[in-house]
Amino acid sequence: MAKSKIYVGLEIGTSKTCMVVGEVKADSSVKILGVGETKSVGVRKGEIADMANVRTCVREALLEAEDVCDVDIRSVFLSVTGSHITGVNNRGTFRLPDEDLEISNEHVEESKEIARDIAIPSDNVYLHNIVRQYWIDGNEQASNPVGLLGRTLEADFHIVHGIKTRIQNSIKCAREIPLDVDDIVFAPIASAQIALNRQDKEAGALVIDIGGGTTDYVLYLNGAVAASGCIPVGGDHVTNDIHLVTQMPLSKAEKVKCTEGDASGDPARSVGTVTIPDDKGFPELEIKRELLNDIIRGRLEETLKLVRQKLPDDSLEKVGTGVFLTGGSSLMRGFGELANDVFHLPVYRPEQPEVSGIHEYFRDPQYSTVVGLIRYAQLMDEDSPKVKAGILGKLVKAVWPF
Numbered sequence: 001m002a003k004s005k006i007y008v009g010l011e012i013g014t015s016k017t018c019m020v021v022g023e024v025k026a027d028s029s030v031k032i033l034g035v036g037e038t039k040s041v042g043v044r045k046g047e048i049a050d051m052a053n054v055r056t057c058v059r060e061a062l063l064e065a066e067d068v069c070d071v072d073i074r075s076v077f078l079s080v081t082g083s084h085i086t087g088v089n090n091r092g093t094f095r096l097p098d099e100d101l102e103i104s105n106e107h108v109e110e111s112k113e114i115a116r117d118i119a120i121p122s123d124n125v126y127l128h129n130i131v132r133q134y135w136i137d138g139n140e141q142a143s144n145p146v147g148l149l150g151r152t153l154e155a156d157f158h159i160v161h162g163i164k165t166r167i168q169n170s171i172k173c174a175r176e177i178p179l180d181v182d183d184i185v186f187a188p189i190a191s192a193q194i195a196l197n198r199q200d201k202e203a204g205a206l207v208i209d210i211g212g213g214t215t216d217y218v219l220y221l222n223g224a225v226a227a228s229g230c231i232p233v234g235g236d237h238v239t240n241d242i243h244l245v246t247q248m249p250l251s252k253a254e255k256v257k258c259t260e261g262d263a264s265g266d267p268a269r270s271v272g273t274v275t276i277p278d279d280k281g282f283p284e285l286e287i288k289r290e291l292l293n294d295i296i297r298g299r300l301e302e303t304l305k306l307v308r309q310k311l312p313d314d315s316l317e318k319v320g321t322g323v324f325l326t327g328g329s330s331l332m333r334g335f336g337e338l339a340n341d342v343f344h345l346p347v348y349r350p351e352q353p354e355v356s357g358i359h360e361y362f363r364d365p366q367y368s369t370v371v372g373l374i375r376y377a378q379l380m381d382e383d384s385p386k387v388k389a390g391i392l393g394k395l396v397k398a399v400w401p402f
Helices: 051-069 105-116 164-175 187-195 198-203 235-246 250-260 289-310 335-343 365-383 385-399
Strands: 005-012 016-024 030-039 075-080 086-095 124-136 139-141 152-163 180-186 205-210 215-221 224-231 273-276 285-288 322-326
Touching: 005 051, 005 164, 005 365, 016 051, 016 365, 030 051, 030 365, 051 164, 075 164, 075 187, 075 365, 086 105, 105 124, 105 152, 124 164, 124 180, 124 224, 152 164, 152 224, 164 180, 180 187, 180 365, 187 205, 187 215, 187 224, 187 322, 187 365, 198 205, 205 289, 215 289, 224 289, 235 250, 235 289, 250 273, 250 289, 273 289, 285 289, 289 335, 322 335, 322 365
Parallel strands: 005 075, 075 180, 205 322
Antiparallel strands: 005 016, 016 030, 086 152, 086 224, 124 139, 124 152, 205 215, 215 224, 273 285
């Protein structure tokens, strides 16, 4: 890159609305200039349920971010999630003309178009078309096939799509601030840019981002996306379970979950009683620690098993690195042990990325998605700076043609 560039990431989550401003310097290093954050109001399971309230939240995050970094923010990379978003794999096969033996860029584009041509519901729109690998005459070629000889070229793609109107709601919210949308990114794909390095992706890794209302996941095998999706369950459901079983107020259920709960299943951590002191006129409450931990583990175990069921058959056997946990709800005590029990793989928390600026935000996994948007923007620009604008412009226009 000849000069530094500034990118802005916007995440409208169930629990928080967050905007991060990042500067990518000429040497490709990243500096975070500012962060704006507010508690989300009007978002359910990762999707907008009250436009006016969400618009207010975005505006508050914007003003705070601009105030901190002294940057006039005009556009954002926007993350989206929701159970309506689906990732599928497809292969396109193109036979070269008889007079051609050497694979050209045109042949590669033909195979890509065939791979991307899958039937999706009429109400859906494409979010990502990600090349996984190429095959020449039935032999796997992991890198660029241009210039190689062959008769048949096949392209494997991972295609992410979702309901158009639900994605439009997020774009509409940003546009009414007003903010332009540079690109729309499925949340776990953004999180993976912070959670994983190139070696992790090559060896095979599963990223699970568990927030307040959703659990997003993305699986990498041989350096490429093999599966992705969203489960409409998150940490807020654990809080609600505690509330329903114990009848304690939701605010107290959230506090006792975070301060006293444990999801490991270790009997030694389930001894005794938890006392919730009286405040604001509510009577003092007691709950057996064993019951509390059983409630927490039961819901989180169910959620992780749902993720496991969504993965391709035998794919976990190909994961060489392990499971990476991100998202605010991944901070639950004992969650790593639970994930190990479910997936039978090493479990990690992403290390602090190599960025400068406001470091405290990167030690907390709940910021993986929004900071990952900055990395995503950087990678897109480095991979294809000339093509990027045209492709992303067409994508956003396809979703929001107004």
